[in-house]
Amino acid sequence: MSLLAVLVPLEGFEAPGVSSFDLPGLFGQSWLNKFLLQAIVSVILIMVFWVVMARKRALVPSKGQFIGEAAYMFVRNSIARDTIGHDFKRWVPLLLALFSFVLVNNLWGVFPLTLMPTAAHVGWAYGLAGLVWLIYNGIGIGRWGFFGYLKHVTVPPGVPLWMFPLIIPLEFLSNVIVRPATLSLRLFANMFAGHLLVLVFVLGGEYLLLHTESAFNKVAGVVSLLFSLVIFALEIFVQSLQAYIFTMLTAQYISSAVAEEH
């Protein structure tokens, strides 16, 4: 009997899937779902955080101020200055805002009360990447003029003239469509997959532990629940890393939109 329960697929268990991300509207409003609420709360939190950080600055920093300054200097130096180089200071506010927003919204995925990264809904990733797209193309057009920028993003460096008809459409597609698309998909896919992984281990473990009979299943359920904690730790790492990569690539796109290429 117990062996049968192990071998036969468990009935009644609904595996988590894409439908786990279709969340209902809150407070009777169809447009106000968990993702939007998290984003709004994150914006308020980030604003309060940075305003407090900017207000209470002392020569000998407190612990809180140290954290704020470390975060600011990380974005300023490791992302903005190292990537954009000359004249990077103009972009620090934008990059800091992006980094804070993406990081906090990613970390909602491991925060016990929310447990859902905002970018696990693809619309948020598209929105963020669309914003970055508008910004870096706008910067490029402002820097080079419309046709100058078009030349900047379509004429590849170092390619002989006779190859131009073959390469120009490719370069355009790569610079204007594929790069921002991968930016959004990378963020979305990481958040989506990470959350799904957590769901599989937690829901599967819970089902095995509480809704099945055999002792083997109960042990497997406990192991699965314990392992979900490891996945959570991995998720914290992935979420921070993706926030960094998103900001870093934004800086890189801005840099390549204004950079001189020969």
Next chain:
Amino acid sequence: MTQEVQRDQGRSAPDSTAMDQGMRALSYLISGVLLYGGLGWVGDHFLHTHFLVPIGIVLGAAFGIYTMIRRLIATEGLAPPADGAATMKEGDQ
């Protein structure tokens, strides 16, 4: 501290640039396959043939790799190995 000074002198840190180059290579590959595979699909659709999609995909990938190599040579000062020893990144100014 010395690392800070070195970073100040370099225009860009190698790790972030390297990541962008990696992403860019991927982007060229995807673009090439999408563009020329797509063209092949359009060709197949109108000519009622079946061999243009694979040709387009392979050609597109080849063009993507070619463009990436050209870009690296032009922007990074990387010479192909056949050209001799100048494979190191040349100092900026």
